[in-house]
Amino acid sequence: MTRHFVTANINGDDVEFTCRTEQTVLDVLRSELRMTGTKNGCSTGDCGACTVIFNGRAVNACLVLGVEMNGARIDTIEGMAKGEKLHPLQQKFLDHAALQCGICTPGILNMAKVLLENNPDPTESEVRFGLAGNLCRCTGYDKIVRAVLDAAAEMREN
Amino acid sequence: MADDRTKTNFRWVGKNTARPDGVDKVTGRARYGDDLLMAGMLHAEILRSPHAHANILSIDVSKAAALAGVKAVITSSDIPDHPLSKPPYPPVINDFHDISRNVMAREKVLYDGHAVAAVAATSAAIARQAVRLIAVEYEVLPHVLDPLDACGPDAPLLHDDQYTAGSDREHDAPSNLARTHAGQRGDLEKGFDQADIIIEREFSSQPVHQGYIEPLACIATSSEDGNVELWTSTQGHFIARGLIAGVLKMELSKLRVTASEIGGGFGGKTTIYGEPVAIRLSQLTGRPVRMVMTRPEVFRASGPASGTRTRIKMGVRKDGTITAAQANSWIQAGAFKGAPLVRATDSFFSAYTIANVQVTTYDVCVNRPKVAAYRAPGAPMAAFAVESVINELAVRLGMDGVDIRLKNAVSEGCESLLGVKYNGPIGLIEVLQKVKSHEHYSAALKPHQGRGIALGYWMHGGGLSSASVSVLDDGTISLATGSPDIGGSRSSMRVMAAEELGIDIDLINTVIADTASIAYSYQTAGSRTTYATGMAVINATRMVIDKLRAVAAKKWQVPVDEVSWEAGLARPVKSTADDIKPLNLKELAKMAPGMVGPIAGHSEINASGQGAAFSAQLVDVEIDPQTGFVAPIRYTAFQDVGRAISPDYVEGQMQGAAVQGIGWALNEEYIYNDKGQLQNAGFLDYRMPVASDVPMIDTVMIEVPNPNHPYGVRGVGEPPLISAPAAVANAVENAIGKTMSHLPLTPPKVLKAIEQV
Numbered sequence: 001m002t003r004h005f006v007t008a009n010i011n012g013d014d015v016e017f018t019c020r021t022e023q024t025v026l027d028v029l030r031s032e033l034r035m036t037g038t039k040n041g042c043s044t045g046d047c048g049a050c051t052v053i054f055n056g057r058a059v060n061a062c063l064v065l066g067v068e069m070n071g072a073r074i075d076t077i078e079g080m081a082k083g084e085k086l087h088p089l090q091q092k093f094l095d096h097a098a099l100q101c102g103i104c105t106p107g108i109l110n111m112a113k114v115l116l117e118n119n120p121d122p123t124e125s126e127v128r129f130g131l132a133g134n135l136c137r138c139t140g141y142d143k144i145v146r147a148v149l150d151a152a153a154e155m156r157e158n
Numbered sequence: 159m160a161d162d163r164t165k166t167n168f169r170w171v172g173k174n175t176a177r178p179d180g181v182d183k184v185t186g187r188a189r190y191g192d193d194l195l196m197a198g199m200l201h202a203e204i205l206r207s208p209h210a211h212a213n214i215l216s217i218d219v220s221k222a223a224a225l226a227g228v229k230a231v232i233t234s235s236d237i238p239d240h241p242l243s244k245p246p247y248p249p250v251i252n253d254f255h256d257i258s259r260n261v262m263a264r265e266k267v268l269y270d271g272h273a274v275a276a277v278a279a280t281s282a283a284i285a286r287q288a289v290r291l292i293a294v295e296y297e298v299l300p301h302v303l304d305p306l307d308a309c310g311p312d313a314p315l316l317h318d319d320q321y322t323a324g325s326d327r328e329h330d331a332p333s334n335l336a337r338t339h340a341g342q343r344g345d346l347e348k349g350f351d352q353a354d355i356i357i358e359r360e361f362s363s364q365p366v367h368q369g370y371i372e373p374l375a376c377i378a379t380s381s382e383d384g385n386v387e388l389w390t391s392t393q394g395h396f397i398a399r400g401l402i403a404g405v406l407k408m409e410l411s412k413l414r415v416t417a418s419e420i421g422g423g424f425g426g427k428t429t430i431y432g433e434p435v436a437i438r439l440s441q442l443t444g445r446p447v448r449m450v451m452t453r454p455e456v457f458r459a460s461g462p463a464s465g466t467r468t469r470i471k472m473g474v475r476k477d478g479t480i481t482a483a484q485a486n487s488w489i490q491a492g493a494f495k496g497a498p499l500v501r502a503t504d505s506f507f508s509a510y511t512i513a514n515v516q517v518t519t520y521d522v523c524v525n526r527p528k529v530a531a532y533r534a535p536g537a538p539m540a541a542f543a544v545e546s547v548i549n550e551l552a553v554r555l556g557m558d559g560v561d562i563r564l565k566n567a568v569s570e571g572c573e574s575l576l577g578v579k580y581n582g583p584i585g586l587i588e589v590l591q592k593v594k595s596h597e598h599y600s601a602a603l604k605p606h607q608g609r610g611i612a613l614g615y616w617m618h619g620g621g622l623s624s625a626s627v628s629v630l631d632d633g634t635i636s637l638a639t640g641s642p643d644i645g646g647s648r649s650s651m652r653v654m655a656a657e658e659l660g661i662d663i664d665l666i667n668t669v670i671a672d673t674a675s676i677a678y679s680y681q682t683a684g685s686r687t688t689y690a691t692g693m694a695v696i697n698a699t700r701m702v703i704d705k706l707r708a709v710a711a712k713k714w715q716v717p718v719d720e721v722s723w724e725a726g727l728a729r730p731v732k733s734t735a736d737d738i739k740p741l742n743l744k745e746l747a748k749m750a751p752g753m754v755g756p757i758a759g760h761s762e763i764n765a766s767g768q769g770a771a772f773s774a775q776l777v778d779v780e781i782d783p784q785t786g787f788v789a790p791i792r793y794t795a796f797q798d799v800g801r802a803i804s805p806d807y808v809e810g811q812m813q814g815a816a817v818q819g820i821g822w823a824l825n826e827e828y829i830y831n832d833k834g835q836l837q838n839a840g841f842l843d844y845r846m847p848v849a850s851d852v853p854m855i856d857t858v859m860i861e862v863p864n865p866n867h868p869y870g871v872r873g874v875g876e877p878p879l880i881s882a883p884a885a886v887a888n889a890v891e892n893a894i895g896k897t898m899s900h901l902p903l904t905p906p907k908v909l910k911a912i913e914q915v
Contacts, residue, residue: 022283036193037186039421041371042453046841049371077186090184094176097806100645100814102183103190103372103421128849135841137369137422138645139810140817141849 008069010035011079019066025059026050028066029076037077037106041135048134051107052076058114060133077106080113088158089113089151098147100138108134112148120156124149170653170663171869174806177649178668179419188419191375191391192450199377200229200278202439202449203285204432205292206459207267207274210301210525210834211314214266214274214294221291222277227284230442231292233275234264237438238407245323247337247495251401256494258405260528261434267296268316268493269525270835271458273432278439278447301834305488305522306467308334316493316523334523336495341503341575342516349482349514353473355554360469361543363883363901364827365462365490368532369818369846372421374460375450378436382444384408386437388415393423393642394681399673401430406437413437416672417642424818425531428681431460457839461530462828464490464497466539470506474551478565482514483507485543489519489536492528497521500576502536505880506544508574509586509615509772510566515575525834531683533815534616534876538822538883542901545612545884550897559611560594563774574617574770585798585862586613586772592858593774598794607780607791608893614773614881618873619684620765624677625694627655627702629757633744635659638671640679641691645814645875646807650688651695653803654869658699660726661743677762685811685873688803690765696868701759709750709757710741767866773797773877775816775885781893786909788824788890794856800864800872812878813855819882821847827902 003018010033019028026043029035029052041049043062050061053075080087089109092098099105108131115122115130122130127148128141136144182188219231240254247253258264263272275292279285300314307313316334323337350356376390386408392398395415403410420427436449451460468487474480485506489497499519506517519536529535552562567586573579593599593611603609628636637655641647648668656663680686703723710728711718720731727740750757778792795812802808825845829837838844863870887898896911 020283030192034195035186036189036195039190039372040192041373041421042841044453044840044842047371047453077184081185086181086184093184094180097174097177097646097810099180099183100807100810101370101372101420101422102179102188103370105183106186109184124854125850132848132850135369135371135846135848137371137424137818137846138814140813140815140855141847141852142813142855143806143810145849145854 004067006067006070008071009073011075021067023066024062025052025064025066025069025074026061028069029061035076035078039103039106041103048111049104049107051110051134053110053114058111077109080109088154089148092147092151096143096147096150098139098143104134104136108136108144116152116155120152122152168657169660170657171801171803172805174804175649175653175663177646178652179643179648190372190421191418194377194389194418196377196379196446199446199448200280200439200443201282201285202276202278202436202447203282203289204273204435205275205289206455207263207270207272208835209267209296209298210270211299212267212296213299214263215297216295217275218293219275222288225284225288225291227280228277228288229280229445230278230439231275232435232438232442234262237262237405237434239264242319245321247323254404257401260494261405261430269527271455271527272493273459276435276439278443301525302334303524303526303830303834305490305520305524308522308524309488309520316525320495320523336491336521336523337499338518338520339499339503340518343575344514346482346484346514346516350473352475352481354476355551356471356473357547357550358471359547359899361546361899363466363539363542365465365526366532366822366826367457367462367844368424368426370422370424370426373451373453373456374427374431376433376436377446377448378433378440379446380437380440384412386413388413388433388437389418390415390433391418391420391427393420393427393644393683395642395673396640396678397428397681398430398433402433402437405434414672414674417670420642420644423644424533425535425683426461428531428683429461453841454839457844458836459527461492461528463532463535464529466490468539468543470543470547472547472551474555476555478555478557478562480510480512480566483512485517487519487540488522490526490529491521491523492526493523494528495521495523497529498535502540504574504576504617505537505540505615506575508617509568509613511568511572512566517575526828533879537616537876537880538819541612541614541880542884542887546888546899549888549891560590563613564590578617580770582865583862584770584772585860588860588862589772589774589796589798592860593776593796596794596858598776598792603778606783606893607778608889608891610777610885610887610889610892612775612881612884612888614877615770616873616876616880617770618689618768619686620690620768621680621686622764623679623691623694624762625691625698626676626760627698627758629702629747629750631747631751633665633747635666637666637668637695638676639691639695640671640676641687642670642682644682645810646804647682647687649807650692650803654692654695655699658696659703659743660724685875686768689768689867689871689873690763692871693765693867694761694763697761697763698759701761702757705757705759706743706746709746709753712753713741713749714738768873769864769866771798771872771874771877773881775878775881777885777889779886779889779893781890781908783912786905786907786912788903788908790820790886791853793853794858795878796858796860797874797877798860798862798872799874800867801861801870802859803869803871805859808859808874809857811875812857815875815878816855816882817847817852819879820852820886823883823886823901824903
């Protein structure tokens with residue numbers, strides 16, 4: 001099977017790898033690069049657990065091919081905290097108990113980060129529709145929505 | 159054991175504290191079932207039946223085995239067989255005849271998705287290619303999906319060697335009806351004679367999946383010496399060990415199971431699926447084998463909750479007293495017996511003081527995946543029927559929905575239908591009073607809006623739990639339990655240990671120990687972890703405190719009963735010893751090894767007395783009269799939580815369950831075609847609620863401490879799911895003025911009801 005040579009920037013680091021044509025960004029991250037922070041819930045773009053930031057846009061990593069990473073900038077959950085300092089969204093998710101099992105959390109954090117970059121002062125409804133592609137089965141979304149709104153408020157102040 | 163139920167000045171209990179596993183879970187560092195990568199790891203893939211019901215005539219694996227990269231191919235002949243169990247059947251958990259056949263089909267396939275063969279290969283892609291090369295010759299048989307149809311005389315028979323137990327039919331023909339269960343009190347006929355209004359209705363509900371976001375995943379590693387290590391996403395690694403060792407006829411000590419972080423379970427990960435297959439493949443290849451289900455496999459082959467058909471009859475006097483109640487419920491077991499009969503029987507009427515009651519439940523095999531627990535097995539469907547009828551009775555009587563429930567509500571001293579006495583205070587009446595006084599209850603509704611109310615009752619268990627607490631040399635603490643943390647239980651365990659020791663919470667580190675490293679524990683299910691494992695943690699911590707007191711006593715050369723432990727300090731009790739400086743944990747930890755040896759405590763218990771818990775939920779919906787679409791617009795969940803150890807996570811249980819209940823009521827169902835093949839095996843077509851489907855879920859926690867737990871803990875995860883589908887359905891009924899008896903209430907169903915004259 002043919003393997004393609006790909007150079008991408010992941011969380012600020014230039015990374016070189018090879019992948020097969022049919023491998024997705026999710027396959028590359030998890031299997032080739034062993035970055036398992038990006039989670040696989042369905043492989044069909046329906047659950048949002050694998051949401052990563054691809055050239056500034058939130059995408060389902062299971063729906064983008066690995067070869068498309070060539071020359072792209074990919075941000076994953078592993079790069080969200082800066083050293084020992086959590087991103088405000090990460091901290092607010094902990095403060096608000098916005099996770100129970102935590103499997104959907106990396107994807108939701110990435111989606112919320114892009115949401116707030118595009119809309120720093122969202123309404124509750126805008127947060128709900130912004131996260132509508134990310135399934136969470138534990139929380140009923142209440143505390144997630146509150147955490148995102150609280151993080152948005154804090155990020156606006158700073 | 160000291161009784162802290164009435165204590166209110168806790169340092170940690172009832173406060174929201176940082177959870178020990180939190181940072182790992184927001185940074186992607188936490189390792190779930192599929193996050194362990196091992197050198198030389200093979201990838202397993204399972205071939206599944208495309209038929210709902212068929213005899214397996216032959217399986218030819220030769221082409222698959224010959225494919226480059228394939229290391230092993232197995233069928234049921236590679237898994238030990240187990241003798242048929244006969245009535246009275248053993249508990250489902252010990253029926254290895256059935257469990258082994260659900261792990262891999264032997265004589266026949268019994269549902270679309272039933273495992274038939276498995277491959278281990280050097281890549282997942284090769285494994286997927288290989289399973290397509292396995293040739294299976296089937297003789298397709300007629301199938302049956304509905305539990306009432308399955309009890310009919312001409313129904314296709316799933317198991318021609320299964321006879322109904324628990325009735326006088328044992329000498330009759332084989333049957334899909336595996337067993338019945340009944341509960342009763344009083345004189346039903348007399349009760350209905352006393353009634354002024356009698357309502358009889360039929361209800362149905364469809365199977366719904368637990369919908370955990372992490373698919374089932376495990377990695378098995380076997381050694382030539384017969385030892386096996388398994389890493390798996392499970393709610394109970396000890397339960398998994400028992401089931402797997404039973405299926406594979408292994409010694410328990412040779413199987414070491416580690417629970418990975420778990421990405422949701424809700425009861426669905428309390429059993430086993432691919433684990434024995436992964437282990438056999440590992441044994442045959444001598445390499446680690448990773449087995450991860452795809453999402454369609456999770457839907458097709460892992461247990462959803464039962465679908466049900468229920469006939470119910472209730473009678474009420476004009477003053478609101480319910481005089482008699484009867485229910486018959488046919489509950490889908492899926493392909494193998496084991497529908498949650500006892501829980502269903504108990505759940506129908508145990509929240510009410512009805513003098514004359516009769517309930518019969520039926521465990522019916524149908525050509526669907528074997529059911530598994532979903533938060534409160536058997537109860538939400540029972541509550542849907544009962545609560546709907548009670549709301550209709552209230553409407554007919556012109557009585558308030560809370561008042562009719564208060565009139566019949568159980569309280570201390572009453573008994574559940576199955577005869578468990580409610581010892582000590584239970585909070586149902588407090589919950590109902592809170593509903594009535596809440597602003598939501600009397601808030602105005604607009605056109606096309608409706609309000610629903612329903613109760614949820616669940617009798618919680620207790621069971622086996624263990625905990626181990628070690629004092630480290632520097633005075634910090636290592637706390638281990640055998641209970642997987644599915645939604646924040648590490649936090650609650652740490653809170654209870656810190657409260658006992660009177661020390662800062664950050665000094666305690668928590669771990670979930672594997673099956674070789676701590677004593678047996680049941681699974682994290684039924685809200686038993688904070689209750690039962692929490693009790694073990696308290697016991698173990700108190701053992702540590704006693705040993706620390708002994709160190710101080712030795713140091714001070716006084717009897718140990720003259721040393722007290724308060725706020726993290728050993729103190730001399732006698733006033734004559736006033737000049738002795740109290741010793742803190744750090745000082746005692748440092749001197750202990752030289753004086754008495756390392757300090758540790760442990761506890762292994764069989765906890766009982768968790769008792770009954772009650773919720774009530776209020777929900778407002780808005781109906782689009784053009785489409786029949788139902789939008790929940792306001793939701794308040796009320797519950798007696800006993801004592802909230804970690805209030806945020808108690809609320810989280812209530813909120814998550816409420817939204818699962820919204821899905822159960824409005825959207826979720828298994829849809830089969832006429833061949834018995836599942837048509838919506840994915841999150842696109844099996845549509846669970848998303849963030850934009852639901853409002854904020856307001857919570858009202860009422861604390862009536864449970865007298866059987868040192869801190870008053872009650873179970874919290876089950877009652878809010880039990881009441882939710884009924885509350886939503888009743889809100890729809892209230893909005894459109896029609897009765898709705900068949901879940902889910904999809905737009906076409908609601909529109910049809912609206913348009914019916």
